[in-house]
Each structure stands twice: as C-alpha cells, then as structure tokens.
Amino acid sequence: MLVPMAACGGSSSAKSNAGSVSVACSQQEDFCQAMTRAFSKETGIKTTYVRLGAGEVLARLATNPGEFDVWAGGQAENHLLAQDKGWIENYKSSAASNYPTDYKDPSGSWTGFYTDSIAFCSSKSELKKKNLKAPTSWNDLLSPTLKKSVGMPHPATAGVGYMAMYTQAVLHNGDEQQSVNYFKQLNPNVMQYSKSAATGTEQAGRGEVTVAIALDSDCEKAIQAGYSDLVTTYPKEGTGYEVGAVSVLKNAHNKDNAKKFTDWILGTKAQNLYAGVPSFAAPTNPKATIGKNVPNQNKVKKVKWDMRKAADSRDTFIKAFESEVSSSKDAK
Incomplete structure (x- = not known):
C-alpha cells in the first residue's frame, strides 16, 4: 500500500x-x-x-x-x-x-x-516445556528437540535471512558450502521461512515457535509491545550485524x-x-x-563483516538456499 x-x-x-x-x-x-x-x-x-x-x-x-x-x-x-x-x-x-x-x-x-545485530529471540515458556535453556550458540539451534520450532526469514526476501547465511560463511573461514550445510541441518527445525524479518519474533511471542533468528532490535520491540515472555540471547561464536x-x-x-x-x-x-x-x-x-x-551494540560479539563480499555473495547464497535448503518448504 x-x-x-x-x-x-x-x-x-x-x-x-x-x-x-x-x-x-x-x-x-x-x-x-x-x-x-x-x-x-x-x-x-x-x-x-x-x-x-x-x-x-x-x-x-x-x-x-x-x-x-x-x-x-x-x-x-x-x-x-x-x-x-x-x-x-x-x-x-x-x-x-x-x-x-x-x-x-x-x-x-x-x-x-x-x-543492530542478529540474535536469538526465544519464548521462555516454550523453552521450559522442552527443558531447554535459551540458545547461546548456533549449534544449539540444531537440537532435535527444536524440530519445527525455529522461525527464520527467507534470505531472498528479508535481509536478516541472508545475513545469517553470510555469518555462517564467515564463521567457517569463508566457506560458502559450509554455510549452506548448516542451514540444511537446521531445515527440519524451521517451521517456515517467512517473508519479513519481524515475523519470527511475533511467532515466538505467540508460542508458535520456540526460537526465532531475528534482529535484536525486533526482539526488543516485541518485548516492549507486550510479548514479555521473550528473551534475547546471542551466539557465543559471534553474530552478524x-x-x-x-x-x-x-x-x-x-x-x-x-x-x-x-x-x-x-x-x-x-x-x-x-x-x-x-x-x-x-x-x-x-x-x-x-x-x-x-x-x-558495543557488548555484542560480532563477526568480521565485509559488506562488499557480502553483497557479491548474495546471489550465490540465495540460489543455493532455494535449491538445497528451502525447496521442501513454501516461503510464506
């Protein structure tokens, strides 16, 4: 509109x-x-x-x-x-x-x-039901206990989704395939790939997912809007921004x-x-x-971010994501 x-x-x-x-x-x-x-x-x-x-x-x-x-x-x-x-x-x-x-x-x-920075935006009540602590590592999101319980925006439509992919590449010394492999492992835990970056925080706030990969600013916004059950944490390995x-x-x-x-x-x-x-x-x-x-933002551990490389890698990452990761799910 x-x-x-x-x-x-x-x-x-x-x-x-x-x-x-x-x-x-x-x-x-x-x-x-x-x-x-x-x-x-x-x-x-x-x-x-x-x-x-x-x-x-x-x-x-x-x-x-x-x-x-x-x-x-x-x-x-x-x-x-x-x-x-x-x-x-x-x-x-x-x-x-x-x-x-x-x-x-x-x-x-x-x-x-x-x-702002990428964070994990989690529902405390849903974590409690699953006997989990708020994630503090990217690997925490791969737990089988989180099957269909993670929210993530699609890299093709929301910048945060692509930021998460590039973050994984940086954490794997620039290896793009390792980034794709991470999201292939994560895929069974993702409920859906949303169009908007803020959708995941709302899903977590309503208890529809346990954890959302989201911007810390969006998670805080949701908390202040009334989703008081949410908590923001960051991956100890480092995060994108x-x-x-x-x-x-x-x-x-x-x-x-x-x-x-x-x-x-x-x-x-x-x-x-x-x-x-x-x-x-x-x-x-x-x-x-x-x-x-x-x-x-001064307290967030951030990965080394090269905007030119991130820009140049976008098409390759998104094509790989769509062909190897999200083809089994509809982007909504």
Whole structure:
C-alpha cells in the first residue's frame, strides 16, 4: 500500500510548494510511518512510502527503477547491489560528516542511519516445556528437540535471512558450502521461512515457535509491545550485524527532495526521534540520543563483516538456499 503522509502545519507558500518524495522503506511499518510523517511535517514535502523488504526493493527496482526517489532501510550490502546495477546516485551528505567510516560508503552510494545485530529471540515458556535453556550458540539451534520450532526469514526476501547465511560463511573461514550445510541441518527445525524479518519474533511471542533468528532490535520491540515472555540471547561464536542504509536513487523524479530526506534522516534531530517510535535499533549519528532498552551494540560479539563480499555473495547464497535448503518448504 502506498501511504501518503501529508504535511501538517505548513501553511506558508514555501511549504505548500515544497513538492513530494517517494520512499522505499525497508524498516518496520510504524518506523516508516513515523519518520516519513515527521519529515513531511518539518519540511512540507509530501512524502509517500511503501514498506518492502530489501530483496523486494531490489526486485521492484529491476522492473521499475523510477518508482521511488530514495531507499531508506535495509542492509548496506543490498544498497551496494543496487549501485552495481546502476540504480544509485552517489551522494555524500554533509549531515554524515562526523560519522564513523564503518557507517558510510566512501563513494557516497549509501550512508547508515541505524545499526543492530542478529540474535536469538526465544519464548521462555516454550523453552521450559522442552527443558531447554535459551540458545547461546548456533549449534544449539540444531537440537532435535527444536524440530519445527525455529522461525527464520527467507534470505531472498528479508535481509536478516541472508545475513545469517553470510555469518555462517564467515564463521567457517569463508566457506560458502559450509554455510549452506548448516542451514540444511537446521531445515527440519524451521517451521517456515517467512517473508519479513519481524515475523519470527511475533511467532515466538505467540508460542508458535520456540526460537526465532531475528534482529535484536525486533526482539526488543516485541518485548516492549507486550510479548514479555521473550528473551534475547546471542551466539557465543559471534553474530552478524547490519548497518541500515539510505540511498538516493538515480532515476528519482524528485531528486532534490530525495537528498533533503537523506540529509534529514541522518541528522541528530531525526535520529533522536527513534526512541519515540519506538525503534530499538541504535542510531548511527554519534550525537544522537540512544533510547531506553536499545540493545547495547558495543557488548555484542560480532563477526568480521565485509559488506562488499557480502553483497557479491548474495546471489550465490540465495540460489543455493532455494535449491538445497528451502525447496521442501513454501516461503510464506
């Protein structure tokens, strides 16, 4: 659904003539809605968005590269893939001048505006029924006791699913086949491969699965939304993480406004709004205020993440996953 977020309170002629911008938003729905509404209210720019997973955005850009003006959200490596296809216009925002180098591409193809990590989001009551402790290792998910009790997003549609695959490759010294083999072992324990990254946390919250492979921010969001039975743990071997990026699209019909949106979402004022959404991803702006209950990314053991290699390996991983792992299950 295309959701219009009309400007509020902007009665001046400057605001009324501010134009429009269309956003492909790869974040949770309430985040997309709140941030586009805030941008529209502040600038008077009529802002519309479509909530899509990173894989879905890439598919839409392939068929209609002029559909959106700006892409906000999704792992930075997916934005690199879009750049490879010629869909990104490099733009170095002055709002990111003080950002750490890990949070921005030197060419300006993307800039990160949030970060979070892969975690295990578990139902304490379901763990108790199975006489299990909350998992603290990737191997814990392979327990026969968890048959059809693990939730995981599909790598082709949700970035977290692919992040999990690349994480396994890193843990196996870059061996892609070892990563595929891990998920072949995990497959009997997976209830379904969902389209959305946040689906698993909701499934775990309802007791439909025992453990979900999910972002720590999504698990915390579910906890704060009322699924108080959930608990977040991390694999001791190390975990993957994302830098959620924003990019100006080359075929944008409203390129100036796309750049304004980029400047705005990278600024301190916008990133201070995360806590009010609430979003439990950590802001990347060093001056932004980190909200209550946001997982402390400095305490998470992370694998060495090479975004270029992660981007270049995506198609190979997904083809292997679909042919060797998920062919026995329907992605829902």
